[in-house]
Amino acid sequence: MPVLEEQGQIQIHTENIFPIIKKAVYSGHEVFLRELVSNGVDAISKRRMAAMGGDCSEGTEGRIAISINREANTLTISDNGIGMTADEVKRYINQVAFSSAEDFLEKYKQESDAIIGHFGLGFYSSFMVAKQVELVTLSARPGSEAVRWSCDGSPNFSLEGAGRSEAGTDVILHLMEEELEYIEPSRIRTLITTYCDFLTVEVQLEGETVNKREAPWRASPRELTDNDYIELYRYLYPFQGDPLLWVHLSTDYPYNLQGILYFPRLTGRADWEKGEIRLYCNQVFVSDSIKEVVPRYLLPLRGVIDSPDIPLNVSRSALQTDRRVRSIGGFVAKKVGDRLKELHRDEPQRYAEIWESLSPFIKIGAMEDEKFADQVADLVLFATTASPAAAADEAASKDSASDPIQVGERCFTTLAGYRQRLSEDSNKRLLYCTDEAGQAGALALWKGQGAEVLLADGLIDSQFIPWLEMRHGDLKFQRVDAELDDSLKEQESELADSEGKDASEKLRDLFRQALNNDKVTIQVQSLKGDQAPAALILLPEQMRRINDMGALMDQRLPGLPDHHVLLVNRRHSLVEGLLKLSSGAVLTTGAAESPSRTLALELGRHLYETARLAVGGLEPNQLAGFQQRSSDLMGRLMQRSL
Numbered sequence: 001m002p003v004l005e006e007q008g009q010i011q012i013h014t015e016n017i018f019p020i021i022k023k024a025v026y027s028g029h030e031v032f033l034r035e036l037v038s039n040g041v042d043a044i045s046k047r048r049m050a051a052m053g054g055d056c057s058e059g060t061e062g063r064i065a066i067s068i069n070r071e072a073n074t075l076t077i078s079d080n081g082i083g084m085t086a087d088e089v090k091r092y093i094n095q096v097a098f099s100s101a102e103d104f105l106e107k108y109k110q111e112s113d114a115i116i117g118h119f120g121l122g123f124y125s126s127f128m129v130a131k132q133v134e135l136v137t138l139s140a141r142p143g144s145e146a147v148r149w150s151c152d153g154s155p156n157f158s159l160e161g162a163g164r165s166e167a168g169t170d171v172i173l174h175l176m177e178e179e180l181e182y183i184e185p186s187r188i189r190t191l192i193t194t195y196c197d198f199l200t201v202e203v204q205l206e207g208e209t210v211n212k213r214e215a216p217w218r219a220s221p222r223e224l225t226d227n228d229y230i231e232l233y234r235y236l237y238p239f240q241g242d243p244l245l246w247v248h249l250s251t252d253y254p255y256n257l258q259g260i261l262y263f264p265r266l267t268g269r270a271d272w273e274k275g276e277i278r279l280y281c282n283q284v285f286v287s288d289s290i291k292e293v294v295p296r297y298l299l300p301l302r303g304v305i306d307s308p309d310i311p312l313n314v315s316r317s318a319l320q321t322d323r324r325v326r327s328i329g330g331f332v333a334k335k336v337g338d339r340l341k342e343l344h345r346d347e348p349q350r351y352a353e354i355w356e357s358l359s360p361f362i363k364i365g366a367m368e369d370e371k372f373a374d375q376v377a378d379l380v381l382f383a384t385t386a387s388p389a390a391a392a393d394e395a396a397s398k399d400s401a402s403d404p405i406q407v408g409e410r411c412f413t414t415l416a417g418y419r420q421r422l423s424e425d426s427n428k429r430l431l432y433c434t435d436e437a438g439q440a441g442a443l444a445l446w447k448g449q450g451a452e453v454l455l456a457d458g459l460i461d462s463q464f465i466p467w468l469e470m471r472h473g474d475l476k477f478q479r480v481d482a483e484l485d486d487s488l489k490e491q492e493s494e495l496a497d498s499e500g501k502d503a504s505e506k507l508r509d510l511f512r513q514a515l516n517n518d519k520v521t522i523q524v525q526s527l528k529g530d531q532a533p534a535a536l537i538l539l540p541e542q543m544r545r546i547n548d549m550g551a552l553m554d555q556r557l558p559g560l561p562d563h564h565v566l567l568v569n570r571r572h573s574l575v576e577g578l579l580k581l582s583s584g585a586v587l588t589t590g591a592a593e594s595p596s597r598t599l600a601l602e603l604g605r606h607l608y609e610t611a612r613l614a615v616g617g618l619e620p621n622q623l624a625g626f627q628q629r630s631s632d633l634m635g636r637l638m639q640r641s642l
Contacts, residue, residue, distance in 0.1 A: 004086060004147060004161040008094070029129055029179065033188065034195035035122035036077045036171055038284050040064045041201050043081025043169060047140050050082055056140040059167060063202040066192075068183050073175050075182055080168040083139040086147045086159060093123065093135065093149060094157060123171070127153045129182055130173035140167035198283040215283050217260045217304050221248045233262050236278070237302055241265050244354045246303070247339040251331065255309035255324060261336065262303045266357045272364075275299030280306040295329050295372075297365035298336060305332070330371070336361075337375030344379050352405040352412045355381045359457070363464045373471070381412040382432070383455035385447055386421075413454075415468075415475075421452060430477045432465070434458040438615050441533035442481040445488050448529035453480055462548045481615065482541040490526035490571065503579055507568055510582050514604035519562045526571045534572040535611040538565040560617030566608055578603050599640075602633050 044062030051058035065078045084092065126133045131152065138146040146164035151157040164170070173182075181187050189210055196203050198215040216224055216232050233243045243262035250258050261277065277299070279290045283306060291299060293310060310325060340362065344351045351358075362380060366373035386404045403417030415430070422428055431446060432454040433439050446453055456465065465477045501509075504524040511522045523538075537560065539547070547561045568575055582600035609626050612618050618626060 032125040035125040040079030047082035129179040132174040134172040137169040138164040257307040259305040444531040514601040536567040
């Protein structure tokens with residue numbers, strides 16, 4: 001038998017996206033291990049299918065073995081797959097123009113999804129870390145002989161006979177000096193766990209099986225328990241708590257896709273740009289940045305999407321946006337919407353309990369995706385000031401979950417339920433509050449008259465509420481501190497003094513002089529209720545929205561616009577005392593104002609600044625002056641009382 005020995009040059013064809021040797025394509029060196037292990041799994045799958053076709057022996061159970069030689073600085077990745085003949089090595093390794101996977105699929109189409117990638121392309125990732133690569137392989141087909149291929153990364157190679165006795169392939173990497181991190185077992189173990197953890201084939205490192213092998217998303221939902229889903233989440237995202245709910249994805253037409261997506265319990269700022277969903281291709285990890293696949297509003301979800309039909313570049317490390325990818329994104333969004341509708345319908349109490357974590361996904365998704373908006377139109381909840389006791393009574397009378405739904409000391413309602421409870425004289429205006437502390441005075445006024453107020457999110461709802469009004473022409477939202485209607489005011493007659501001025505006019509004059517600011521409109525009203533504050537800052541709804549939008553565009557917190565309304569409550573004891581203090585002051589023409597009048601003006605300014613402070617209207621550089629004036633004012637008041 002003649003000894004095989006041959007010298008030659010690798011055939012490089014530029015029309016086949018070559019050269020990819022070394023660093024031309026891959027974004028990170030470490031993916032070489034993913035590619036070589038994937039190639040080994042391909043080879044094992046090919047051997048199994050070829051054995052079913054009677055073309056070779058089946059062999060033992062497939063496995064990938066990785067070994068390290070510290071003395072020689074080599075890393076070896078071995079498989080017991082189908083192997084290659086000398087002619088196949090020439091074709092699939094030397095002529096990178098062709099792919100063994102394509103030829104193999106032509107013959108064994110019935111199990112095409114078991115072929116992960118293209119051997120020739122993935123194999124060349126070896127040269128990112130190795131100064132020389134050896135390939136020792138023996139085909140499982142009868143009568144085959146083992147061969148050794150060697151290359152130093154240049155177009156030159158050698159091909160000769162070898163002594164391998166078992167079918168399969170060894171890829172021996174002679175590592176570069178700067179890549180010796182890959183002879184550290186801990187580094188290789190991490191890479192196996194990252195990229196190859198869910199491959200069905202055992203991946204062994206120096207004789208120990210490292211990967212989990214089982215991919216729950218490949219199973220039918222009927223085969224999985226709640227604990228199975230939760231355990232996968234805990235494994236993928238340790239120390240993150242348990243998920244709120246999950247969505248199992250599975251379809252084989254018009255593309256093949258499986259996966260499990262989880263709604264996390266959001267405790268901080270979510271990542272709306274990159275996300276944490278992991279993309280797999282036939283159980284091989286590809287990327288944790290899939291913003292081209294999943295709609296932006298779903299990126300903070302967690303979990304796995306596994307599909308061989310998402311187009312990748314030759315390195316599998318970047319996605320290409322095309323019509324299929326957009327279709328997959330639409331499929332994922334629909335399944336998420338269906339799951340939310342199911343939970344809202346079947347478990348309304350549970351839905352309300354986790355609403356605050358679901359809310360950002362639903363609201364942002366509705367604003368960004370018309371189809372998703374149609375799905376979740378009836379799923380939006382708002383916290384409400386409705387009485388928890390009343391909600392409990394209503395639920396008891398219906399013997400079912402009610403609207404509003406009580407969750408702890410708070411209630412949640414749909415917009416439809418809220419509108420049904422509105423009185424006829426409310427003009428179907430939807431009252432809302434974005435800051436219970438900052439808007440406490442106005443909120444107390446409305447609640448004191450029996451009005452139900454929606455409790456909105458100051459950040460998302462500043463955009464979501466205008467979107468709701470645009471989508472539904474019959475909706476009209478008004479923040480509690482935008483304006484006050486007649487139901488909150490006492491209708492009182494006032495007597496004019498000898499100068500023809502009533503109490504309201506005197507108070508307006510006092511505050512105009514105290515503020516000396518033409519941009520502030522002074523209103524004086526008698527407000528109902530013992531909880532009504534002495535003074536309120538009001539800002540018309542549309543003006544406030546314009547202000548909030550400007551702040552959003554400038555990426556800053558919204559402040560108080562220069563033009564706003566100061567509403568003074570004439571019935572408040574402090575304002576009544578202020579009026580008496582001011583009216584009792586005797587002024588002499590050409591003389592300085594009396595101490596009482598001066599004190600009244602200072603108290604008027606203090607009331608205004610306190611009202612501004614309540615709505616966040618004092619800038620940080622104004623707070624020091626406010627504190628100093630408050631201290632001085634308190635001191636003078638104490639001196640008057642002594």
